[in-house]
Amino acid sequence: MGVWKLITVAAALAVAVVDAAALEPRGQKLVKSDSLRKALKVDALYKKAEILQDFAYSSPDKNRVIGSQGHQDTIDYLHDQIAKFPKYYTVELQPVPLVVGVSANLTANNKTIEVYAVTLAPGGHVTGPLVAIPNLGCEDADFPPSLKGSIALIFRGTCSFGVKVGLASSRGALGVIAYNNGDGNLKGYSLSLFQNDTTPYIPTGGISRGQGEALVAQLEAGTEIIVDLTTESKTITSYNVIAQTKGGDQNNVIHIGGHSDSVTAGPGINDNGSGSIAILEIAIQLTKFSVNNAVRFSWWTAEEEGLLGATYYVAQLSQAEKDKIRLFLDFDMMASPNYAFQIYDGDGSAFNSTGPPGSAEAEKEFTHYFNKIAKLNHTEIEFDGRSDYGPFLEAGIAAGGIAGGAEGLKTEEEVLMFGGASGVQYDVNYHEDGDTVNNLNLECWIEMSRAIAHMVATYARSWESLPPKTKGSVKRGVSDHKKTKAYQRWV
Ligand SMILES: [Zn+2]
Structure with missing residues (x-):
């Protein structure tokens, strides 16, 4: 990091302070889609991306993963930026307790294997015979009646690893070894599900696919394997940053969100610096206007x-x-380098997985925006709950969103619609150390930001295009989105 970057940060902060003073509410005009869109500038987005990258690169592991200095700096920055408008927003930092893995050691018949402590699993020292669980360990039927005193070896995939560890624990296993279903190690891997009240989680270590398959082969050949697993974990407090306009109907809220954290591999500037910053910039610009909702x-x-x-x-x-x-x-991911303008398929027309009432209308509003206002091509993507709208869907809350694309491959047809390269990932640096400011497609980013601004302004003015409110809305079927292909690849 060069000294000039520090000056950039200081200058950006100074400008924001001046803005705040000038922007306190007084006889403001009601927000409109075009005025909010016009207030967005690529430069303002990009400068903020550089700030997030500096946070990552000033952090020991050069990332903004939960528990890191880079992530805490990001949280503080987002909070401080929005807290500059105390007359406009109520701002809250919601503490979220998380158990994260610190270190792990594993031996199998006294031979050391590289292992990582899995997030959300407790620390501990366990030793016992290794038992390979057939299939994927997502079903009760995959498990033997008792695993008492043993360590379960389970393949990654299809369901959250927390489901597998919960089932192993309920059969009396002392610990679990997770093995990868793809390349690489399981550093930063998570059980992806908070522990339920009835089945406590047990120490869990993650190893590579090759190491896991070698252990399975030995067990199948009849070799008894005694494993010794030690994991260390710590409970950290991380934070959700939440800001709500003081103006507008407080009982009918349009809720906009994106995630502030990155993966372990890199600074996470497209995923999801781009979304964090787009909504921050919109929140800042919104203070120039009044809202009905x-x-x-x-x-x-x-x-x-x-x-x-x-x-x-x-x-x-x-x-x-x-x-x-x-x-x-x-x-989530607003500036993918080989982008497509992807709208979540809230009405189920393309992927047959619909959201609660209102989700279809949100998709329709995005579609209307891209077709008639921005006059840009767009595609649909599966409404699979793979990002933060998942828990909202499960609670029966209408949801929607757009994305520039992650690890999926761009098709020939999409190249005709958006340019770029076919057969190449929408983001070649997805979850890699190359997800830096250089990974951002600025054209994609500003267009996506304008689309978000359109939605914010539209619903801040009126709910007329959404179906009437239903209290205690009916939940969708049992986590439909968890059955989708994309979700299953991700866990
Ligand atoms: Zn993301």
């Missing part, structure tokens, strides 16, 4: 460990508070 902005923690910040938030809401949220819109 309250607008709530949230920056969630620990999305990458299983939507934990958003899950925690929704779990803490009473039904009366849930009913106040007319629509939640999620923004």
Whole structure:
């Protein structure tokens, strides 16, 4: 990091202070889509991305993963930026307790294996015979009647690893070894599900696919394997940053969110610096206008460990508070280098997985915006609950969103619509150390930011295009989105 970057940070802060003083509410005009969109500038977005990258690069592991200095700096920055408008916003830091892995040691018949402590699993020292669980360990039937005194070896995939560890624990296992279903190690891997009240989690270590398969082969050959697993974990407090306009109907809220954290591998500037900053900039520009309906902005923690910040938030809401949220819109990866303008398929027309009432209308509003106002091509993506809107869907709250694309491959057809390269990931640096400011597609970013601004302004003015509010809305079927292909790849 060069000295000039420090000056950039200081200058940006100074400008924001001046803005705040000039922007306190007094006879403001009601927000309009075009005025809010016009207030957005690429430069303002980009400068904030540099600040987040500096936070990552000043952190020992050069990332903004939960528990890191880079992530805490991000949380403080988001909070401080929005707290500069005390007359316009009520700002809250919601503490979210998280158990994160610190270190681990593993031996199998006294041979050392590289292992990582899995997030959300407790620390401990366990030793016993290793038992390989057939299939994926997502079903009760995959497990033998008793695992008492043993350590279960379970393959990654299809369901949250927390489901597997819960089942192993309920059969009496002392610990679990998770082995990867893809390349690489399981550093930063998470159980992706908070522990339920009945089945306590047990120490869990993550190893590579090759190491796991070698152990399975030995067990199948009849070799008895005694494993010794030590994991260390610590409980940290991370934070959701939540800001709500003081103006507007507080009982009918448009809720906008994106995650503030990155993965372990890199600084996470597209995923999800781009979404965090887009909504921050919109929140700042919104202070120039008045609203009819309250607008709530949230920056969630620990999305990458299983939507934990958003899950925690929704779990803490009473039904009366849930009913106040007319629509939640999620923004994750707004500046993918080989982008497509992807709209979540809230009406199920493309992927047959629909959201609660209002989700279809949100998709329709985005579609209307891209077709008629921005005059830009767009596609639909599966409404699979793979980002922070998942817990909202499960609570029966209408949801929607757009994305620039992650690890999926761009098709020939999409190249005709958006340019770029076919057969290449939308973001080649997805969850890699190359997700830096250089990874951002600025054209994608500003267009996505304008689309978000359109939605904010539209619903801040009126709910006329959404179906009437239903109290205690009916939940969708048992976590439909968890059955989708994309979700299953992700866990
Ligand atoms: Zn993300």
